[in-house]
Amino acid sequence: MLHGYVINKCIFIEVWSRSATKTLLLMAVISPSQAFSYDVFLNFRGSDTRQGFTGYLNKALHDSGIHVFIDDEGLQSGKIITPELKEAIEKSRIAIPVLSTNYASSSFCLDELAVILDCSRRNGLLVLPVFYKVPPRHVRHQQGSYGEALARLEKRLLEEHNMENWKMALKEVAGHSGFHFEDGKEYEHKLVEKIVERVFSFINNGEERLHVADYPVGLGSQVLEIRKLLDARKNDASVNMIGIHGMGGVGKSTLARAVYNLITDQFEGSCFLQNVREESNKHGLKHLQSIILSQVLGMKEINLASEQQGISIIKNRLKRKKVLLILDDVDQHKQLQGIAGSSDWFGPGSIVIITTRDKQLLASHEVKTTHEMKELNKEDALKLLKFKAFKNGEVYPSYTEVLDQVVTYASGIPLALEVIGSNLFGKSVQEWESAIKQYKRIPNNQIREILEVSFDSLGEEEKSVFLDIACCFKGYKLWEIEEKLCALYDNCMKYHIGVLIEKSLIKISHDERVTFHDLIEDMGKKIDHQQSPREPGKRRRLWLHEDIIQVLKDNSVSD
Structure with a gap:
């Protein structure tokens, strides 16, 4: 049996047999044009909403330039899902089930919903349910009109139905973050505007998915392990904190990025906070707090007066939001205390994933669910x-x-x-x-x-360029580094940078910044420090504040 899912445009296939489970990575790069034929697939009870709410929603999406699949061609006329309908679901970015009063009366709607949720689990299809004049609890627990409709279907269809699958599908879709419309509490056109805004934002933010790795081999099985940990508490309304621990360079951040891309669409707000150790040392915790608030709330600029104010705002503004927060490379308990102090800081269903080299750090923060990052086989x-x-x-x-x-x-x-x-x-x-x-x-x-x-193995000048970058210019734009160092290396800078990239000592990010693993940074700084451990004035590069202050005080810079 095959079970597949997509990470960073690579297909992972789980092959199940009686004797073993193997994860195969097919390096097939999927272009957007190959992956999606539609932006939105509308799943609805025609007699309930086709001429009303669903019709208005379809027009508003279409007017916004969003490509919608809506069954206007009678594909639902039979008793089973046609191959055309199944393909339309498979090739959609988003599915919007409109769960109206008589929705559960249609076995076809329920079968279609089961296919949608299967696609959500396998390919990351975003599901945005609309509870239209129906309380979500009626859908989740099959109460009210939903309980009555299923009872009628059970009597009518006898042995031919998939009652358990339908009940599971209704329970599952009720757990997705969506929209609830109640008569007298909101205008329909306002709800339609909100849905269009959410869809438009999701489609436009596709490019914000994180780059996982150039060659993400061996990730599939570990992603599956994290999914199992998440699924174990899928119906738990509490906040789920998970720790990923392991030695440096083993791939913790890569795994966290893959998981982030896979589940981020299920949350009201998400933030991947990378390099917590490094960034907190450089800029302080309030800088990291402002990044979280900015990304989760969608605000451009947030200025915090202190870490305490940051804690207060995070607790007050995010405690009702279902958020995904990934804290990458945490090395001190105070960082967790200032960013994700406890589970009640975030709304029900939120997930906080922490990567660290220190397993004890997770225990001290009472993170009970952990995953040890394994080396590649x-x-x-x-x-x-x-x-x-x-x-x-x-x-x-x-x-x-x-x-x-x-x-x-x-x-x-x-x-x-x-x-x-x-x-x-x-x-x-x-x-x-x-x-x-x-x-x-x-x-x-x-x-x-x-x-x-x-x-x-580098040439002498290449070594010097690498040490300059490792000690002083990590995170700078490539053009800035070339501009600052060209006086030292003339026109050879581009060649030297190319050599460093080829040897995987540095990388260029999507926004043209020079990045590298912190172990590579540590190596460069250690090598430079060894040139003159006790007399910083004799070194070519100074990056520690105390060394700079000492050299300036002693006036000890050497020629």
Whole structure:
């Protein structure tokens, strides 16, 4: 049996058998034009709302330039879901079930709803239910007109129905964040405007999905583990805090990004707060608090006077919102206390995911649900190494032994495999063997030393450019770095940057900023610091405030 889902435009297929479960990654890149034929699929009881609410909603969506599938061609005339209807659901970004008074009287509507929810689980289809003149609890618990309708269907259809599937579908759709319309409490046109705004915002924010990885091998099974942890408390209205822990470079942030992309559409507001350790050290907790408030509430600029004010505003403004908050690379308890102090800061159904190298930190914050990030198995590690070392080219049999040796020394750590593979790209078997001799001197799992082998292979000027960037320019725009350093390196800057990218020592983000893993940053700073550990004035680069102050006080800058 196959179970599939999509992460970062790559398809993960779960293959289930009696003996084992395997996750296969098909590196098929799906373009938007291939993936979606429609923006919105409308699921509704025609006799209830076609000439009224659903008709108005369809027109408003169409007038906003949103491509809608609505069954005006009699595809619902039979008793079963036609292939055309199923394909329309599969190829839609969003499904809007309009749950009206007589909706549950239609076995066809219920079958269609079951297909929609199956697509939501498999492909991340966003489901936005509209509870139209029906209390959500009646849908969830099959009460009122819904209970009566299902009882009639049960008598009429006898053995031919899927009653349990329908009940499960109604319970599940009631758990999705949507819209509730009650007579006398709101104008219909106002609700239509809200729905159109939500749909338009979702479609336009598609490009805000996070880049997961260039080659996300081995992620599928771990994403599935997190999904199981989330599903275990799916019907729990409380806030779910989950910790992902493991050593540096093992892929915690990558996993968190994949999960974020998969579930972010289910929340009223989301925020992926990356590099908490680094950003809190540089800018303080109130800076991080303002980012959360800005992203979740959709406000452009929030100025906080203090961390205490930030805590107060987060608690007051988010306690009724269903939010997704991911706190990446947390290393101190005070960071959690200032950003997600307790579960009652957020609304029912919210999820907070924390990545950290420190499992004890999770325990001290009473995070009971945790997942240990596992290293890549040998098969996946080999795939990643081949991808980095040979790109999509042919791998000759003569490389088999050296590939196996590198996989052994990298110990399944993605960052190490990525850097080693990039360093050995285009090299002969003899050059691989020479590099392996260097790796053999390094104790297992000592990633920083493994990374230093790549640094040692750089030319002298490339080493200098790397140390300048690692110590002083992380997060800067590429053009800013080139402008600041061109006086030192003339017209060679672009070449040197290219070499550093090829060796996976730095990366360029979607907004043209220079980024790299904090282990690579630590390595660069350690190397620079070793040039003169006790006399900072003799170093070329100063980044610590205390070192800068000491040098200025002592007037000890060397020539």
